Amino acid sequence: MxxxxxxxxxxxxxxxxxxxxxxxxxxxxxxxxxxxxxxTLTEINDLLQEKNSRLDEIIAQIKVINLNNSSFYLGRREINELPNILAPTETIDNIAQGSYNNGQGILVSTNRRLIFVDKGMVFGLKVEDFPLDKISSIQYETGLLLGSIKIFTTGNIAKIDNVEKSSAKKFAEFVRDKLSQPKEVVTNTIISEPNVLDQLEKLAKLKENGILTEDEFIEQKKKLLEKL
Known part of the structure; x- marks a missing residue:
């Protein structure tokens, strides 16, 4: 049944x-x-386990960002879709919640691009990405409580509305700083594997701050060491 x-x-x-x-x-x-x-059942279990492991990695990256609990909860449907959207070596460095093209979702900054993800209850999954090398500038506006983020690309302006006021400022300034880096630095960030030692250091800090349990720390550490 x-x-x-x-x-x-x-x-x-x-x-x-x-x-x-x-x-x-x-x-x-x-x-x-x-x-x-x-x-076989073993192959299917491996497929499901790989998805779960990738989601655990993504959630660990988001915890480093220190996203507030309400934003994490409200964007949970979109976060659960990220393993199907991100490339294997793509890492998250910032997130903002807002609305775009009549949909509510999250704007994700990675080492390759900006992505707006909307996992709607009715219309399914909508994804639009903005490669870093195609973004000419990013701006923000703030009101009394909410703000907006404008992403300028060749021949197009994408406006993310209803972003929490402080998040709009922090996200836009973070991306603006990343875009202002020398092109060779940005290129290396996009195509290189994340430094394993740096990730181990971040995991240790997460464990010290009580964000990761001992078992979670050991599991994530083992996965990183396998890459060496």
Whole structure:
């Protein structure tokens, strides 16, 4: 009763996939979801585990940013989609919550680009990205409580509205500072793997501040050391 109908959940080793896992597989890899009979339960578990591990890495990066709890909660649907959107070596360095093109979501800054992610309840997932090398400038405006962020690219201006006042200022100034770096520095940041030693240092600080538990610290440390 808890498996997809018409044998859609059957695997090559005779095992079956339940409906909740089937929905997760569709989000992660629709092709795999349509060809379950070509995969074993071990392969499916590896696929789901990889997604969960990537999400853990992303959440750890967001905790370093020190995003306030309400923004994290309100943007949780979009954050859960980031493992499907970000490249394997793409890292998050800032986030702001706001609205864009009649949708509510999060504006994410990474080492490669800015991305607005809107995981709507009705219209599904909407993603628009702005590569760093295509952004000519970024500006912000603030009112009594809220503000807005304007992203200037070639022939286009994207305006993110309803951003919390202090977040609009901090996010825009952060990106502006990143864009002002020498081009070779920005290029290296975009194409290089994050420095493992730097990440280990950040993990240690998270553990010291009580953000990561001992088990979470050991798990993330092990993953980083495997990259050496």
């Amino acid at each position: 808890n498996t997809p109908g018409f044998w859609a959940g059957k695997l090559s080793d005779g095992q079956t996939v339940c409906i909740p896992c089937f929905k997760k597989i569709i989000k992660i890899n629709p092709i795999t979801a349509n060809r379950l009979k070509n995969h």
